[in-house]
Amino acid sequence: MNNSDPRPSAACHRPHKHFGTNKFPDDPNSPSLVLVGNPNVGKSVVFNYLGGVYVDVSNFPGTTVEISRARYKEFVMYDTPGIYGVSSFNDEERVARDIILNADVVLNVVDAMHLERDLFLTLQIIDMGKKVVVALNMMDEVRHHHMDIDVKELSALLGVPVVETVAVRKAGLDNLPAAIEQAREGNQDPRLHHRLHEMLHVTGSQGEALLLLEGDEVIAQRHGVEPMSSRDEIYVERRNRVNEIIARVVTDVSRPRRISTFVGRLAINTWVGIPLFLVILYLMYLFVGSFIAQDVVNYTEKEIGNRIVEFSIKKWVGRYAGFDLDVQVQNEEGDVIETRQYTFAEGIRG
Incomplete structure (x- = not known):
């Protein structure tokens, strides 16, 4: 486990931007409250509301990434850069990663209008074993769009x-303080739970264990092990979990559900999706293999081809080209009793 505390320290601060009259109290024993979310979800507004009039802005150690911090009750509160996932792909994500790993409580601010996008990060933080509170922001936009x-x-x-x-x-x-007091570990992916606990002897924390499973090379180097290769598997399963949650909590209330929406939500259900897929394949077979390949083709060939097109061509040709015409005379029983032949050397001109 990394022995260095990745929280910003006074020694590595550049000149601070202070708002207020009192110096920010440095207390390494204070629990940390970390605000996390995708870019442009309203984290800073929430941070300023909870932090009050005094905010300390400084560079995270060893980077040019600015981190804001403030006091909230007994917590030191951090506002992290906007990220789409906890990883090590750039400086912002590395900074957010290290602060989240050391967080006591995570306040995850999500854009309610883009819940399907933002819940991916939410589930990742929950899988890290952190105590979490979710602020479902921009709910006015949800209602404006009749959702x-x-x-x-x-x-x-x-x-x-x-x-x-x-x-x-x-x-x-004003409801956030009570929710923060009730912050708790969420419902982890049961498929990951056992694997994470097996790796605790290597990493010492569920958060780093998850990142190690997801192939984070920085975390792997930190513990002197090889990165795992389970990222794609974990990401796909997490995306499926997000889809299932969206199907259960989001509703369009502006009008009755469209058939496509209803079928789409059924399709992501584990028990309904595969049978529905087979039914759709069978209906496609009936449409293409039976209706198109047989009924439509036969009608086109017999009705249109023989009776309309061929007759029209013969009629047009017969007006200008000579031809022989055989006429069969039948009795009442339908037997041919006589065949007469007529020759039109110059065709038939009306």
Whole structure:
């Protein structure tokens, strides 16, 4: 486990931007509250609301990435750069990664209008074993687009408190303190739980164990082991979990559900998806193999080809080219009793 504390220290600060009158209290024993979210989800507004009038802005040690911090009750609160996932691909993600790994509580701010995108990060933090609170921000936009999110169901599925907010109007922000007090570890992916605990003797924390499974080379080097190769498998399963949650909590209330939406949500269900896929294949076979290949082709060949097209061609040719015409005379029983032949040397001109 990394022995260095990745939290910003006074020794590596560049000149601070202070807001307020008192110096920021450095207390390494204080628990940390870390705000995490995708870019442009309203984290800074939430941070400023909770942090009050005094904010300390400094560079994270060894980088040019600015980190804001403030006091919130007994917590030292950090505002991390906007990220789409916890990883080590660039400086912003590395900084956010190290702060999240040392967080006591994570306040995850998500854009309710892009819940399908933002929940990927939420589930990753929950899988890291962190105590989490979710601020479901921009709920006014959800209502404006005639959508509905079942917040209670979302909280039950994630296993953590979820608070509706409209940060720019400060709506719902007064409910965050109580939710932070109730922060807890969420519902981890049961497929990962056993594997993470098996690796605790290597990493010492579930967060680093998860990143190691996801192939994070920096974490692997930190512990002197080879990075794992389970990233694609974990990411696909996490995306499936997000899809299942969205199907259960998000509803379009502007009009009755479209058939395509209903079928789409059925398709991502584990038990319904495969049978539905087989039914669709069978219907495609009936449409293409039976209706198109047989009924339509036969009609086109017999009705259009023989009776219309061929007759019209013969009629047109017969007007200008000579031809012989055989006429069969039948009795009442339908037997041919006589055949007469007529020759039109110059065709038939009306």
